[in-house]
Amino acid sequence: MSDLGRVLRLDARRTALLVSVPLLTVVGTAAAALSLCPSVAYWDNTVVALVNAVRLLGPVAAALAAWTAVRERPLDYLRDLTARSPATGVLFDLLLLAAAALVSYGAVTAVVVAVTLAQDEAGHPQPMGVAAGAGSLVLHVVAGYLAGRLVPHRATAGFVLGLTAVWAAARVPGVSWWSLLPPAAFDRIALFTALRPEVLADQVTWAAGLTTALILGYVMWATRRFLLVLPLVVALAATVTATLGLHRTGGGTVAPVAAEPVCREWPLTVCVHPALRDALPRLVSAATPVAARLNGTPGAFTALEQRPMWVPVAVNGGVATVHLDEELSGGFAARAVRQISDSLKDATTCAAPPNEYRALVDAWLLDDEPPAVPDTDAARRFASWSETARRAWLRQHFAAYRACALGPADFRTERPRRPVLAKHVRHAASHRPNRSAR
Incomplete structure (x- = not known):
């Protein structure tokens, strides 16, 4: 019983690994901030920030797990003094390490969600995306720890860090379905589109299947219980199915949505x-x-x-x-x-070099500075017209404006309202009584 007590106290002291939570939280928050757009609070981009954060957070968690496995490997003889299964200590370590990683991931999630809620958020949360990031992080922890168990050398942690970092860096968003394998890499999600739920579901299945397969494989190797072959095959089959599902997407991760x-x-x-x-x-x-x-x-x-x-x-x-x-x-x-x-341009007639007279009108429409045009008389005449006169002129010459066919003659007329007023004056004069004839 004294030996069992020593082992239990040793396992209890493993809670010191929770000091890794602040480190992972800082790393994950910094990584998520790189994918967040400060001016647009779109829930799909919040999920993308979390999933992309695992590309940096995962290698760090894997290296910490490998370092833990290497450090504790020489103390395995104490566990052998008990009647517990050889895999029990390993499973306990994995549970503790995974819990620490998930606590840090939860803290990062809380920060990112708070940032989104602090703005005028749009879209809908994607819990499956959060689960995809969590599954990928746990997979890194399991892979890193088992690597440290199988190769108990100090250099193993560095090797795991480098290998997982290369695996994460190999993801290029939107290039190939290969980049959708955890840790996935997503582009920012444009407005009026959303992440496809089936892609996220395949990623969750892929990470969960491979994680389960790694754990079952190690337990079977450590305990020689070959009855675990069947669940191991099921886990591998789930991973293969998810891989085929990601391959069928062809890299297409978004779909149009109404807003x-x-x-x-x-x-x-x-x-x-x-x-x-x-x-x-x-x-x-x-x-x-x-x-x-x-x-x-x-x-x-x-x-x-x-x-x-x-x-x-x-x-x-x-x-x-x-x-x-x-x-x-x-x-x-x-x-x-x-x-x-x-x-408003006619694509067929405006394909030629830019029309300087149309540019003059565009500058007025858009409140821009008038461009320097060779025909200074037209520019000076147009600038002298009032706002009302310009609007009347545009109504008369809109067809030429649309066709980019404005020319000097269109600007040599009098102010658009003057001819109309003169016409009415002449018409009134022609009907005025001739007093001299009386």
């Missing part, structure tokens, strides 16, 4: 993805002058909507559709309204 937009109704109806609701004030401010100047033309619009990148930018039926920068970097609103003016 209920958030809108402002005045003075224009402007709608964006809920993750970009902070863009509404500046977008309304930038789009309102353009909408006012295009009023009365075939390019007029009373609503502006953000659409996915695969939907073309256009003005149709009074609705202008644009693309927005997800980071909302400086000038995003100006770039969005410029897309509107560009969409």
